[in-house]
Amino acid sequence: MSKTLIFLLACVISRAAISQPEGNTLGLDQFYLLVKDHHPLAKQAKLIVQRGQVVVQEARGAFDPKLVSNYDTKQFEGKNYYEVWDTYVKIPTVLNVDLKAGYERNDGQFLNPENTVPSSGLYYAGISVPVGRGLVHNSRNIGLKKGMVEQRTLQNQAYSVYNNLFLDANYIYWTWFGTYQKLKVATSNLELMTERFLGIREGALNGENATIDSVEALIQVQTWMNNLEKTKIDYQNATLQMQNFIWDPDTNMDEIQPDTVWSRGVVFAVDNYVDFAMRNHPDLNTLEARLNGLELDRRLAAENIKPILNLNYNFITGGDRSDENLTGVTNNYKGGVEFSFPLFIRKERAKLKQTKIKIEEGDLKLGHKTREVTNKVFQSYGKMTVLQNMIVQQRQIIDNYEILLNGEKTKFDNGESSIFLINTRENKKIAAELKLVELEADYGRALGFINWSSSFYIDGLINQVQ
Structure with a gap:
C-alpha cells in the first residue's frame, strides 16, 4: 500500500506541474x-x-441645387391645345434665400394667356427672399445644425460603448489574473505538502517522527488536492469568459497566460480624472448635445412667431433678345409678395414655451449627471488608494508569516514543535498570499472603474473613431 501511495503522490506532483498553462x-x-x-x-x-x-x-442635402423640368401637353381631335415646358435650376442658400434661373417655352391654340411667351422661349433669373420669418433661422440651416448635433450624440454613444466594453473587459481580465495566481499557489503548495509528507513518512518509518505526524501531513496533501481541482475549474471558467472578449482568430487562449508581474499602473491625480470627465464623459456630452439641439428648436420656435413675408423677383427676357439685357435693369420682370400671420399665434407660442421647459429639464439632468459622475470618480479613486495601502501591508504580513513559519520549522527540527503547528503557520501564510492575490485583482478592477467613471478609457480613442 505504501508503494501505491507513493506512486499516486508522484502522479499528483506531475499533474500539478502541468496544470498551469505555458x-x-x-x-x-x-x-x-x-x-x-x-x-x-x-x-x-x-x-x-x-x-x-x-x-x-443627409442634412447638407437640403442645400443641394435642384434641376427641375416640367412638361405638360394636350392634344385633342388634331388640335394642339397647349404645350407648356418649364426648366429651371434652383439653388438654396444658408440664409434661406433661393436663387433661380430657367427657360420657359409654351405653345398651343388654347394656351392660357399668362403662359404666353415669345416663339423662341423665355429666359428668366430671379431671387426669393424671406424678409420676415426664416431669413436667419429656418428649417434648412437649423436642420443642418441639428444634424451636426445628432452626429456628436452618436459619436458620444460610440464612446459610451467603448467605455462600458473596456470596463467589462477589465473586470474579466483581473478575474482571469486572480484565478491563475491562485492556481499557481495551489500547485506550488500541493508540491510542497507532498514532498513534506513523503519526508515525514520516511522519518516515521525510521522512528524519527511520530506516526500521527504523517497522518497530519497526508490530510494537508488531500486538502490541497481538492484546492487544486477547484482552482483549475475557476481558471478554466475565467478563460472561457476571456474568450468572450478575444475575437482575434490568431489568439489561442490555450497558449497564453496573464502577465503575473503586478504593477500599480499609471495613476493620475484625482483632479485630472475629474477634469477629463467634465470635458469628455460621453454621458455628459450627450446631455449637452441634446441641450444644444433644444436650443436650436427654441430659435426656430421663436422665429416662427414672426410673420411670413416673402419677396419674389424674376428678371425675364425673350430668347431672341440680346444677352446684354441680362446685366442691366429692365422693365421685363415677374414679381410678387407673400404675407401670412396667424392672429393669435397660439400654436407658435405654445411650441416656444414647450421648448423652454425641455431646456430647463435638460439643465437639471445635466447638473444631476455631473454630480453623479464627479462622486463616482472620487469614490473609485478613494477605493483604489485604500487598496494600494492594503497591498503594501499585506506583503508585510506575508513576510512576517514567513518569519514565523521558518521559526516553527527550526523548532520542529529541534524536537520542540509538531507538524500540526507547522501546518498551522503554513496555512496562515498561504491564506495571506491568496488574500494578496485578491487585493491585487481588486486594485486592477478599481483602477478600471476610475478609468470608466472618468471616461479615461476613451482618451486614446477620441481621434481614432472619428
Whole structure:
C-alpha cells in the first residue's frame, strides 16, 4: 500500500506541474487592443460613428441645387391645345434665400394667356427672399445644425460603448489574473505538502517522527488536492469568459497566460480624472448635445412667431433678345409678395414655451449627471488608494508569516514543535498570499472603474473613431 501511495503522490506532483498553462503572456494593454480591434461591440461603435457622418450628409442635402423640368401637353381631335415646358435650376442658400434661373417655352391654340411667351422661349433669373420669418433661422440651416448635433450624440454613444466594453473587459481580465495566481499557489503548495509528507513518512518509518505526524501531513496533501481541482475549474471558467472578449482568430487562449508581474499602473491625480470627465464623459456630452439641439428648436420656435413675408423677383427676357439685357435693369420682370400671420399665434407660442421647459429639464439632468459622475470618480479613486495601502501591508504580513513559519520549522527540527503547528503557520501564510492575490485583482478592477467613471478609457480613442 505504501508503494501505491507513493506512486499516486508522484502522479499528483506531475499533474500539478502541468496544470498551469505555458505560453506567451497577455498584458492588460495588449488585451485592450485585441478588444478594440476585434470585438463586435467595438466594430458596432465604429458603425455608430459612420451613421453620424451620414446624418450630417443627409442634412447638407437640403442645400443641394435642384434641376427641375416640367412638361405638360394636350392634344385633342388634331388640335394642339397647349404645350407648356418649364426648366429651371434652383439653388438654396444658408440664409434661406433661393436663387433661380430657367427657360420657359409654351405653345398651343388654347394656351392660357399668362403662359404666353415669345416663339423662341423665355429666359428668366430671379431671387426669393424671406424678409420676415426664416431669413436667419429656418428649417434648412437649423436642420443642418441639428444634424451636426445628432452626429456628436452618436459619436458620444460610440464612446459610451467603448467605455462600458473596456470596463467589462477589465473586470474579466483581473478575474482571469486572480484565478491563475491562485492556481499557481495551489500547485506550488500541493508540491510542497507532498514532498513534506513523503519526508515525514520516511522519518516515521525510521522512528524519527511520530506516526500521527504523517497522518497530519497526508490530510494537508488531500486538502490541497481538492484546492487544486477547484482552482483549475475557476481558471478554466475565467478563460472561457476571456474568450468572450478575444475575437482575434490568431489568439489561442490555450497558449497564453496573464502577465503575473503586478504593477500599480499609471495613476493620475484625482483632479485630472475629474477634469477629463467634465470635458469628455460621453454621458455628459450627450446631455449637452441634446441641450444644444433644444436650443436650436427654441430659435426656430421663436422665429416662427414672426410673420411670413416673402419677396419674389424674376428678371425675364425673350430668347431672341440680346444677352446684354441680362446685366442691366429692365422693365421685363415677374414679381410678387407673400404675407401670412396667424392672429393669435397660439400654436407658435405654445411650441416656444414647450421648448423652454425641455431646456430647463435638460439643465437639471445635466447638473444631476455631473454630480453623479464627479462622486463616482472620487469614490473609485478613494477605493483604489485604500487598496494600494492594503497591498503594501499585506506583503508585510506575508513576510512576517514567513518569519514565523521558518521559526516553527527550526523548532520542529529541534524536537520542540509538531507538524500540526507547522501546518498551522503554513496555512496562515498561504491564506495571506491568496488574500494578496485578491487585493491585487481588486486594485486592477478599481483602477478600471476610475478609468470608466472618468471616461479615461476613451482618451486614446477620441481621434481614432472619428
